[in-house]
Amino acid sequence: MERYAIVGFGCAGYHCARSLRENGFNGEIHVYTDTGRAPENPMLTTYVTAGRLPEEAGCPFGSLENITRNLGLTVHPGRVSLVSPADMEVRSQSGRAAVYDKLLVSTGARAFVPPMDGQDSPSAYTMRTMDDARRLRARLERGDVKSAVVVGASMVGIKVVELLRQRGVDCTLSDMAPHIFPLAAFDTVAAEIERRLERAGVALAFGRGISGLRDRSEGGVSVLLSDGSCVACDIAVLCIGTRPNLELLPPGALSRDRGGILVDETMESSVPGVYAAGDCASCTNLQTGVPQAVGLWANAGRQGDVAGASMAGVRDVYEGNLVHNITHFMDMDFISLGDRGLPGEHRVYSRRDGGLWLEATTDGGELRCVNILDCKEISGIVRGLLLRQLRGGGAPDILLLEKLRRSGVDGAFIKLLEGEVQ
Ligand SMILES: Cc1cc2nc3c(=O)[nH]c(=O)nc-3n(C[C@H](O)[C@H](O)[C@H](O)COP(=O)(O)OP(=O)(O)OC[C@H]3O[C@@H](n4cnc5c(N)ncnc54)[C@H](O)[C@@H]3O)c2cc1C
Structure with missing residues (x-):
């Protein structure tokens, strides 16, 4: 056998x-x-x-x-x-x-923790496994965490910020990149998300990488940043990548x-x-x-x-990856589809505060990267249509295109999903 x-x-x-x-x-x-x-x-x-x-x-x-x-x-x-x-x-x-x-x-x-002074600090946490969840939860249940630095303005980092803010913990979100979601969000969209985060009481420390951790004699830890500054807090959560x-x-x-x-x-x-x-x-x-x-x-x-x-000897094939993120946090939905790093012409299709926010890059009439804010109802449809296009999957479903139209999506953007060059 x-x-x-x-x-x-x-x-x-x-x-x-x-x-x-x-x-x-x-x-x-x-x-x-x-x-x-x-x-x-x-x-x-x-x-x-x-x-x-x-x-x-x-x-x-x-x-x-x-x-x-x-x-x-x-x-x-x-x-x-x-x-x-x-x-x-x-x-x-x-x-x-x-x-x-x-x-x-x-x-x-x-979870990746870069080699650095203090990387084994008892006040440092990561978020990948249920053991990580159990450890951070036990610490929060002690009730003495008043402040935290979350390192890594990623999809994981923002979810950690959300849970800490819900518990009333003062949060600083830090990243070496100049903006949140550096691999996914256009600068304009990132700036809007950052504005909302600051309004919700999150302090931002961008453009500075973490260079080390130093345990404090009075408890807690200092997060040392690459510009020489440091932020003192009760815990540091490292969401730097995997x-x-x-x-x-x-x-x-x-x-x-x-x-x-x-x-x-x-x-x-x-x-x-x-x-x-x-x-x-x-x-x-x-x-x-x-x-x-x-x-x-x-x-x-x-x-x-x-x-x-x-x-098992049965023919099946994996169609390939599309880089994307669909994330809900702090009353926001941020959706990014496609590779933010690919060159392309940037265009704003809709920018309505509280309504649909849609921006994209295109190259030669093909969508490269799409950012959607606040309209998660259309994210699955746009993702499906984009995947269909990338896999050369024939004519798009007219009902789905109609649903996008009824949701107020710009006609020029819909034409891109239909495969028509603008
Ligand atoms: C906080 C967080 C939020 C996320 N949000 C999203 C999201 O919104 N959308 C999304 O699509 N994805 C999300 N992800 C990513 C998603 O969870 C992963 O892509 C997915 O779980 C990968 O599955 P996997 O089976 O490859 O790996 P894993 O789920 O990591 O499973 C691998 C298993 O192998 C075990 N293992 C490793 N080494 C050994 C060894 N030497 N011997 C025996 N066992 C071993 C590990 O312990 C683990 O149990 C998120 C991840 C995190 C941490």
Whole structure:
């Protein structure tokens, strides 16, 4: 009987196991998980920290017992220390090794903390796993956190700011970039979001990177910034970015690109029989054609599905990534679709405070990046139409275009989604 292994059991790992069974694989599936718990949704960590969701809600696929039984899995709790693609071997930290016929690496990513003085400060927190959520929640429940610096004006950083403000904590949001959401928001849109944040009592410290942390004798920590200034606070939450968890691979064992394991459209790596999916995999960016790891929940799920089908010998392909973010925070909805870094002509289609705010860049009549503020009803439609266009998917759905028209979206923008050059 064939034996397959899945290393890392988050969204991508779970989808792969399910897809293997759905695609008729009847052999053994061995799952390695360092949490020893059911797959978790990192997107929900800020809600669990805030106490708005119970911890169990952070496991969207149910209990580990049910998953194990329903999918017929053998679960190995504990960290994997080595995956050797050359030998198809998985070795756990306890020293036990096993050989498999096919392997999936779905170890996701972790919060990145740059090497710096004070990086292990007891007042420093990160936000990626349920353990992170539990640790920050326990600290907040002590009731002595009055001030915080959140480093990293990212989608994760802003959700942390939101939960801290809801608890009445004074917040400074800091980033080395000059504006919030530097990878996603146009400067004009970022300036509007910043105006609203300041109105809601959030202090902003942009254009200065973090250079270190210093514990204070009276308690709390000083966040040292690259311009020589420092901000004293009770806690610092570091939301600086992520790095794929790939230390378990010997150097050079699998081809990589931009940090992630390079895979083809079936999610197979440079070594036949070894697959990768989720935040640790680099797949084609539909806009640039260049491989890129785009850390999004839906991407991880779809990639896991494709990997499972491919491992089971059923043809399925991953269509490619579109860089995007759809985020709700502090009574705002910010949606960014496409690559903000691509060159293009910037145009404002609508800028109504409290109404639709829509800006985009285009190049040769093609949309490059879209920012939408305050109108989440249209975000899914615009995202779907843009993906259809990038995948060369035929005529757009007229009903969807009509819905955009009725929502007050500018006709010239709709024509771009129809594929007409302006
Ligand atoms: C606060 C926050 C907000 C987010 N918001 C959004 C959002 O709004 N929209 C969106 O699409 N995405 C969002 N994301 C990103 C999304 O959660 C991830 O893209 C997705 O969870 C990736 O799934 P994955 O399976 O690749 O990795 P993970 O969910 O990280 O799962 C990987 C698993 O592998 C385990 N593992 C790692 N190394 C080993 C090892 N050596 N041995 C055994 N096990 C190992 C890990 O512990 C983990 O359990 C957010 C993430 C965070 C943290």
